[in-house]
Amino acid sequence: MWKIRIAALFILLAGSALGYFVYWSETAQESAFPFRYGLDLSGGTHLTYTADVSAVTPGEETVAMDSLRDVIERRVNLFGVSEPIVQTERGSMLAGTADDYRLVVELPGITDVDAAVDMIGQTPFLDFRLEQANTEAIINAKIAAQQILQEGGDITSVDPLAFEDPYADTGLTGRYVERAQLEFDPTTGEPVVSLKFNAEGSALFAMITREHTGKALAIYLDGSPISTPVIREEITGGSAQISGSMNPEEAKLLVGRLNSGALPVPITLASTQSVGPSLGMEARDAGVFAGIIGLLTVIVFMILWYRLPGFVAAIALVLYTVVMLAVFKFVPVTLTAAGIAGFILSVGMAVDANILIFERMKEELRRSHAFNDGRGEDVMLDAAVKEGFARAWTSIRDGNISSMITAVILFWFGTSMVQGFALTFGLGVLFSMISAISVSRTLLVSIAPRLHKGAARFLFNSGLSLR
């Protein structure tokens, strides 16, 4: 008996600690576990693109899609959006769209659809520029000019050379780069970036390198130099290597950038959704408020109807809510309006297991009374409580399995909105089942008096009965 009371105490303490954690992580300034809200609750833009993979070698679609995702991810990151989501999706076999490849982009906080679409559609401009006779002079002039301006000097006192472009256009651009790859020099172990030009680019590159051996060929991305390797010899094979004082990270970044010079596969916009931030906030507050009202009303109903067991169910319900909120934080589950609705629904269903148990308990008590009262014997309450839990188990199990089947199918059906619902609902059903058979049971057994008479009889009765 004391063992189960200690267990009950432990459950309450653990629950309170978890509750405090949920509260703390929401109010603390720099929390590692904030709730994650979907775009419909936080405001933002959701874009779906279909990718045309018909030109890709069969079997390599996934590779192409992955590099597409990387390109878009880079572009999105440049925009400075916090926690963007870029992911690829495949159409569904059953809906007959298995050959469809899609790209989903979620941009929290961005509500201007057109700006978002522009940003994603934009191709960064990569080009190669050649060192001129006065390149060094121009660069030095630029540095000098920067110094003058920093010291508050007049712009007119700047050497006019500083306004000139240090490198000259060659006509070789990212359009001609077929592929860039990160490699390591076998002798020095230094990271090098190898480029592969297409046929046209190869010819151009050969011509440039033949005529300008020894000079620097600067690589520009969106108008600013990212690397200035020196041409060592004429290169005819259409492949080039960029070496120099790069660390592997920098080299990797450069490869990513070079490869993202153009999208590997063409994409078209298939669907968009944007929600204004104020509307999202409103929906979020409304969902939370509805959840609190629902929870409180259920608690009042349970205590009024089931009395002491109802009170235990209420505690179990609060613990269940706390556990679910913590799960949302740890997994983390992205909360959407539909997700919150799923959670609220699961609160209602979480009570069901308790109701099943309590009704079973009452039946046991009734049966025992019918048998024992005539013989003048008392009815054992603690035995009835345990029996109630044992007998309710099959219905709880079978009922919840069917709910979980539904949740799994919903999750599969899912667009992101439905998946949010299915996830919170499915997790809710699972945890409510665990909570009913462990938490409610431990708490109730630990406080149940041995005999069903007097005050105990009133406390364990239900409905309108006054006894």
Added chain:
Amino acid sequence: MFIISYKHIFFSLSALFVIVAIGSIAYVGLRTGIDFAGGSVTEVQYTDTRPETSVLVASLETAGFTGAVVRDIGNNAVSVRTTHVTDEDEHGKLGEALSLNGTVPYEETNFSFVGPVVGQELRQKAWIAITAVIVAIIFFIAFAFRQVSKPVSSWVYGGVAIVALIHDVIVPTGAFAVMGAFFPGYELDVLFVTALLSILGFSIHDTIVIFDRVRENLKKDNREHTGKSFAETVAMSLKETMTRSINTSITVLIVIAALYFFGGTATKPFAFTLFVGIIAGTYSSVFLAAPLLVTINDMREKKMTTKNDKR
């Protein structure tokens, strides 16, 4: 138990609900949301005064958006739905038209657009999901009740549960159609299908609890040789589970009512569908599924006696 004795009255009531629901779906019709039909929906809130709906429609028509539906959603805001697909350029044109070429300032609160391919795929997926849930459940019940083959086979339990489920899907859909005639937002969309699937889950849960009791009581009858008829056993099981059925529905209805009245506008039609569906689901579990078991058993017994008579 009155439910078993007067089962035909309750069957008729169920049939009436279903007929009324189908009638209202046929008569009023269901609006398909852009999730399934494709198209775009834009919600804008005007900063100062809102132009008349007719003015907006005319402005949209001039811009090439024929057949655009403009709906007042209160709070100085309108929702505009266009049928043909809107890409980014057209989105700009739409904005121009809504601001009457820049004369009326507004804030765009919501914009969504679904291409025809995505719409078609979602539609297909919805059907598959509903079918998958029903099939999965029939198999699960047949499996869970496999040890209960007398007097009716476990497949009958599954079949009866499905009849109840079909009832539970049709009734809220009918109510949804009626609401759609009066309020915006009641459109067939992904969220509606989600609500239907949740109703399926809840209702089957309800039905299983009752069937589980029937299963248990049948075993007891067998053990104790009580000599009870199947009808008596079902009636007894119904009586024993009645309080639970009602109380569980009450708690679920409480939270859904909270969601309906206090939750956001986006989930209002969802909460409404669930509310009607939960009531239909509870009704069908108690007044339709369990008594149907008895009816099927009666038919089976009758057939057996006529067979014996012929011999």
